[in-house]
Amino acid sequence: MQKFSIPFGKGHIHFELPDEQVAGVLLSHAHEYKAPKSEEELVADALANPIGSPRLSELAKGKKTCTIISSDHTRPVPSHVIMPQLLAELRKGNPDIDITILVATGMHRPTTHEELVAKYGKEIAEKEKFIIHVSRNDADMVSIGTLPSGGECLINKAAVNTDLLISEGFIEPHFFAGMSGGRKSVLPGIASKITVLANHCSEFINSPYARTGILEGNPIHKDMLYAAKAAKLAFICNVVIDADKKVIAAFAGDREQAHYKGVEFEMKLAGVKPVPADIVVTTNGGYPLDQNIYQSVKGMTAAEATCKDGGVIIDCSSCSDGHGGEDFFNTLKQADDLQKAMDEILARDRNETIFDQWESQILLRLLLHFDIIMVTDAPKDMVEAMHLKYAANIDEAFAMAKKLLAAKGVADPKVTVIPDGVSVIVK
Known part of the structure; x- marks a missing residue:
């Protein structure tokens, strides 16, 4: 048996x-992969050695405001590990920087205060400034261009009216975006319902390239890349997690270069016949x-x-x-x-x-x-x-x-x- x-x-x-x-x-090999360091050390190393980007502390210099896009309650992103280090790194470069955490709910229901505490810990949940994205609130949205697919690209104004936009998240297989993480924090994370509906159209969902693990030729991914670039997403910190939702690898830096490095790592672990x-x-x-x-x-x-x-x-x-x-x-x-x-x-x-x-x-x-x-x-x-x-x-x-x-x-x-x-x- x-x-x-x-x-x-x-x-x-x-x-x-x-x-x-x-x-x-x-079974994903991520479940048997033994990380060489602790969760905190992996994130710290990634932030100290960003891919294709200056350190976050350098990017923070001279900036008055920063918005951090963060995944919502439906995602097992270990924000209690990542967020404290992002905040510390930003304030190391600029102690006076005004930071807002923008919770990327996409088209999901708003995250509750109890869920914020569970996700970030009581200190961050109660001391930091949060905005919960609501995709149906048209008044909160600003147009930043037109998607390659033709839809209007509208995102939360908190991400537009900031001097520095960064994001945290995790990388895992996604059933129509190919892989999660990176650009996905902007679209659908903080996008208007109008933009999400255009991007998630039946034509794109029906595409043979809109499948798990596929990025090249994926029309949904192409729109998402545009949105992240148009939003001026300057820096990301993405992690890969195991079955226990523990960090086993971390990638920080340029929104595309760091993401693709993380995707490469995840693809080696996740692929099964x-x-x-x-x-x-x-x-x-x-x-x-x-x-x-x-x-x-x-x-x-x-x-x-x-x-x-x-x-x-x-x-x-x-x-x-x-x-x-x-x-x-x-x-x-x-x-x-x-x-x-x-x-x-x-x-x-x-x-x-x-x-x-x-x-x-x-x-x-x-x-x-x-x-x-x-x-x-x-x-x-x-x-x-x-x-x-x-x-x-x-x-x-x-x-x-x-x-x-x-x-x-x-x-x-x-x-x-x-x-x-x-x-x-x-x-």
């Missing part, structure tokens, strides 16, 4: 499978990335890359925050015919994109090829309203999967397990 322990919320789900039933296990199977078990890496169904689609796309057509994906995600997007939920709930719903999305022009359409589009793509069973804390009626199947536990999910496959003539299904679906690039 093979024993498995996969992340689920702030805990784990444990199960066993007979050896002969396991086709393979797809597909092991086709009738059943694929995946997760969203546990909390905070599995807070809702919206985010959990990411882990499902890893399973998509290795599940046999007509197979079953078992997604284990806590989803303590529910569906994660009203528009996302309603699109699926109102879809009496999945193919028709997909055709309607694909027919929409870039300027007709609706909220959460991209997530709906990707989930529909999956549902048109696979049965998806969710082991989750989300309400059963919510899950089933979205054309997903609900299982109270992993054993029930396996029994359901075998029954579904038996009806299709598959008598002895094999299983591939992806313990952390957001940490791998299946190629």
Whole structure:
């Protein structure tokens, strides 16, 4: 028997499978990588030796204001490790610099004070100046140009009306931007809903280049690069983390050069070969990335890359925050015919994109090829309203999967397990 322990919320789900039933296990090498130094030392080294840029303390000299773009509560960025060092480095170069931390919520709900404390620590959360980005607040946005795709590039004025714009974040595989980090802190991080909707249009999401691990030829990435440049993002500090959300590498400096160095490191760790199977078990890496169904689609796309057509994906995600997007939920709930719903999305022009359409589009793509069973804390009626199947536990999910496959003539299904679906690039 093979024993498995996969992340689920702030805990784990444990199960066993007979050896002969396991086709393979797809695991990022980041989970076995041993960092040469502590988290704090890795970040300190990166800041002391920036890539393609002067030190942050040098950039801060002569500047009156600085805005730091920081990831929100849905991302496991270890800001409690990174932010103190960014603040110290800025004030080392300019003790009087006026610093604002701009929380990049993208299209997510606003981050709460409790989440700020959990993310940064009580001292920073209560002493530093914060602005929570809200993409729907048109009055907060300033136009900085036109995206290569043709959409207007509008971003938060706090990022425009500053002498120095920098960002912190992390680098991991992303299911349509290719990789997270770097330029993504600007678009969608602090962009207007208008800009995000144009960038996340159905045409781009449908592109074969808008996939996990792909940057070259990716139209979404191209727009994001433009936005970061137009915003004058001067410096980034991005980290790579392991399964325990600990820093194992850090990259600081120029927004593109430092990001690409980090991407190169992550690609070596995250790349895994597909092991086709009738059943694929995946997760969203546990909390905070599995807070809702919206985010959990990411882990499902890893399973998509290795599940046999007509197979079953078992997604284990806590989803303590529910569906994660009203528009996302309603699109699926109102879809009496999945193919028709997909055709309607694909027919929409870039300027007709609706909220959460991209997530709906990707989930529909999956549902048109696979049965998806969710082991989750989300309400059963919510899950089933979205054309997903609900299982109270992993054993029930396996029994359901075998029954579904038996009806299709598959008598002895094999299983591939992806313990952390957001940490791998299946190629």
